[in-house]
Amino acid sequence: FIDYKTIGKIGEGTFSEVMKMQSLRDGNYYACKQMKQHFESIEQVNNLREIQALRRLNPHPNILTLHEVIFDRKSGSLALICELMDMNIYELIRGRRQPLSEKTIRLYMYQLCKSLDHMHRNGIFHRDVKPENILVKQDVLKLGDFGSCRSVYSKQPYTEYISTRWYRSPECLLTDGYYSYKMDVWSAGCVFYEIASLEPLFPGANELDQISKIHDIIGTPAQKTLTKFKQSRAMSFDFPFKKGSGISLLTTHLSPQCHSLLCAMVAYDPDERISAHQALQHPYFQEQRAAEKQASANYRHTHLPDHLAAPGPAGNNWHTAKEGQKQKQSLRQEEEHPQRQGAAYLMELPKLKLPSVTKLSSYSSPSLPSIFARGTHGKVPVLQPLKCGGASKKTETQDMKPNLKQYRLPTIERRGGGC
Numbered sequence: 001f002i003d004y005k006t007i008g009k010i011g012e013g014t015f016s017e018v019m020k021m022q023s024l025r026d027g028n029y030y031a032c033k034q035m036k037q038h039f040e041s042i043e044q045v046n047n048l049r050e051i052q053a054l055r056r057l058n059p060h061p062n063i064l065t066l067h068e069v070i071f072d073r074k075s076g077s078l079a080l081i082c083e084l085m086d087m088n089i090y091e092l093i094r095g096r097r098q099p100l101s102e103k104t105i106r107l108y109m110y111q112l113c114k115s116l117d118h119m120h121r122n123g124i125f126h127r128d129v130k131p132e133n134i135l136v137k138q139d140v141l142k143l144g145d146f147g148s149c150r151s152v153y154s155k156q157p158y159t160e161y162i163s164t165r166w167y168r169s170p171e172c173l174l175t176d177g178y179y180s181y182k183m184d185v186w187s188a189g190c191v192f193y194e195i196a197s198l199e200p201l202f203p204g205a206n207e208l209d210q211i212s213k214i215h216d217i218i219g220t221p222a223q224k225t226l227t228k229f230k231q232s233r234a235m236s237f238d239f240p241f242k243k244g245s246g247i248s249l250l251t252t253h254l255s256p257q258c259h260s261l262l263c264a265m266v267a268y269d270p271d272e273r274i275s276a277h278q279a280l281q282h283p284y285f286q287e288q289r290a291a292e293k294q295a296s297a298n299y300r301h302t303h304l305p306d307h308l309a310a311p312g313p314a315g316n317n318w319h320t321a322k323e324g325q326k327q328k329q330s331l332r333q334e335e336e337h338p339q340r341q342g343a344a345y346l347m348e349l350p351k352l353k354l355p356s357v358t359k360l361s362s363y364s365s366p367s368l369p370s371i372f373a374r375g376t377h378g379k380v381p382v383l384q385p386l387k388c389g390g391a392s393k394k395t396e397t398q399d400m401k402p403n404l405k406q407y408r409l410p411t412i413e414r415r416g417g418g419c
Contacts, residue, residue, distance in 0.1 A: 001070065001079070004032065020084065030067060031084045038076030045071050045078055053124050053146040062115035064135060064144035085142060089131035089191065093198050102255060104139075105196050109261075110288040111141040112191070116184050116276035119143070123152045125181035129188050130164045131195075152181050165210055166190065166200050170221070171270050173211055174229045174237065182270035185279070189265030193247070196254055201247075201266070211239075218268055219244025225269040257284040 054066040068081040169186035193201040204210025264274040
């Protein structure tokens with residue numbers, strides 16, 4: 001790390017430690033995630049899901065930015081240089097006596113849904129959305145720690161024991177790994193409630209207690225939902241009918257629109273659960289959408305020629321040429337239906353700086369083996385199974401288990417089993 005100066009330690013986990021560093025090149029401060037395990041090659045480094053996901057998702061205003069990857073070939077050490085945020089959501093609400101204002105809650109949740117929508121549209125789901133993995137700096141929220149992420153298009157079943165228990169969706173708890181990107185929305189709904197109430201929504205002590213806590217509030221699911229779950233579970237289960245107290249009794253200080261969105265995000269059946277993209281269109285976020293629309297209009301007014309950015313003077317009878325009309329119509333459509341970066345609109349991935357010994361400048365990004373490849377018809381992006389050195393070949397229906405451990409940002413352990 002000849003280009004960085006260590007300022008202090010931020011935290012430590014089982015597989016890594018995070019340090020605050022200052023760049024000697026630009027003077028800016030960064031978070032350095034230093035892995036504890038050693039690596040043998042650049043290929044092993046590049047096969048880490050966390051690195052591949054951040055390459056795909058960056059840049060985005062609500063995804064943690066990966067600035068640099070430092071790999072020392074001689075010692076086998078690996079470090080990820082990321083942007084430095086002020087704190088995570090758990091640290092923000094821990095010890096607070098007064099809830100955050102609903103304006104702040106709405107702003108944070110809008111940004112979280114933006115990050116989830118961007119991630120899901122790019123074929124990735126996180127699998128471990130929780131307050132400790134959501135970072136804030138002033139009024140900006142960013143999702144981090146992609147060590148558990150998977151491809152939306154990869155084969156089920158997935159790993160059963162995934163995501164922190166308190167934020168684990170019913171399909172994760174009740175099936176043998178048959179879940180989808182909708183699990184992220186459930187977790188975000190649990191975070192939503194926790195930000196608003198300063199208390200976890202479903203603080204189960206174990207998996208059985210977790211299901212019980214969910215049923216106490218939401219009630220037992222419909223028979224058709226249980227039937228779907230039973231089809232992908234080796235062991236049968238039946239629950240005595242329970243109506244559930246309802247979330248409304250616990251969130252009386254929140255607006256009806258807030259309660260409506262929260263209930264849609266924690267719908268028991270994932271097929272009935274709202275998606276991140278649908279959540280962004282919810283009436284609860286009307287103010288945020290209007291602000292974005294105004295910012296877009298201001299940008300066009302500032303950066304486009306006057307005859308495109310503003311209407312002509314009153315009483316002017318000249319007629320705009322057909323080409324000019326098409327341009328205006330295109331701008332109007334863009335305002336009403338903004339294009340999103342998604343599965344059908346792939347862009348070139350940002351190139352990583354992969355140092356060798358200190359910097360591996362000779363290692364070019366286009367030659368990196370990527371999990372992001374096009375499907376057989378060239379339309380749907382498919383994440384290829386990760387191939388880590390020494391990993392044995394698995395069947396298509398099994399979750400890939402590379403011989404390399406997946407690294408995650410250290411989190412603050414909670415009392416009460418929130419892990």
